Amino acid sequence: MRSGRTLLGLSLLALALGAASALSTTAGAQGAKLRFGVGPLQPTPSETKKAYEPFFAYLAKELGRDFDLTATTDWAGISVALANKQVDLAWMGPWGYVLANDDSGARAIATAKYDGKPIYHAIVVCKPGLVTSWPDGAKGKRVSFADVGSTSGWLIPTSWFKRRGVDPKQLFNYSDGATHAANEIGVxxxxxxxxxxxxRNRNAMIEGGKLEKNATEVVWTSEPLPNDAIAVPRDFDPALADRIQKILVGITDAQAKTILPNHYTGFVAATHESYRMMPKMAGWAAKAWPPAIDELPILLLRTAETIAMAAIGTTAAALLALPLCVVAARNVTPSMALYYPSRWFLNALRGVDSFVFALLFVAAVGLGPFAGVLGIALHTWGSTAKLWAEAIENIPPGPLEAAAATGASRVKVIAYALFPDVAPSMVSVGLFWWEFNVRASTVLGVVGAGGIGQELKNSMDLLLFPRLLTIILLILVTVTVIDHTSEWLRRKLE
Structure with a gap:
């Protein structure tokens, strides 16, 4: 009994001490020192702290708190510090923020404005005059990427290459892991x-006298990217986060000149949605490479199916358009009573896209390429017949009148005088529609009309990114070959 009472007493004492400790921590949190962190926005940590300390001092003063400031040596470092709750608030790059959000649920509350805009650009610099075309002109040359936690120095250029099916490690004498400043100085x-x-970094180095303006040359610039994030941990006090956000958004241009580094002009409110594009790009870069080739025979068969859909649909449309284009041509139509209805009919066919036709036929005849062929044939029938009719209307009347003057029948005039005259234009139009329909067939597969498009949709639905990349590369190669073949045939007809 005594031992039981002793154990119970010790347990109650432990609970009381724990509760007291928790109350003490909660109470102390109201005025606790804030731990701020900032990524390598300047060449060295000491320069970063010097440049950004006035801003963090201003924020701490507005909050009535003391603070500590840590500057990391790489972009991944600030992400790890925020994820592990070693800092309470971080000024970090977009990709570093996404890593922290993915790892620990960190959330963005503001985006920095640079020269009045919450965006910036990734760039590639080379020795002036060395590279005239990017990236082909740099093949085999020594190219340095920044560390893998950098948005502009690694994620964006890596994603750019991956989307084009190029491995920068194979194209260049590749290295990575450097800071941005080291990259500029290295070039x-x-x-x-x-x-x-x-x-921003290149401008800052030039203005700070650390880099001559003509020492490096910009050879590539990315699309606009969301600027630096101000982020807090997932379980950070929501009321305090809202208060910080209001303080940041409320910084005026005049205040920004005194507390922020050069060119920074304030902040805009942000959420994770502001950086939604970054995970998508990161996902492609990380998951889609290398392309999957284990199902290449099946994908090649589906690609051939897509080309066949386009060829059969275009051929059927051409056969149907041949008699109708004569009726729809004002100068050779047998009767104006047939001319206007035929034109209205062609307009109706042209007005409904092959995609819509395919949807209807998938419901009517079921999934598969037959629905795609019908969709292509109907839309192309209307478009081809109209273009052929206009070509017939534009021919000179002399040959037709001469043939008719010999006593030839109407059918013979059309067969021996009309069609030989417009044949090159008709073949050119037919080739154009075949080329166009190859691309259209890819889209039709997405709605269940067979071909490579259906495999594309399946890969997207199942998040099979390497397989998806393989399919996209096959489509690009196919379309390129078809384009060049069509162009070569048209030149032969001229």
């Missing part, structure tokens, strides 16, 4: 031929 000093960076 300027000749240690590397080209390197990744972002426009």
């Amino acid at each position: 300027a000093s000749g240690q590397v031929d080209c390197a990744t960076d972002f426009d």
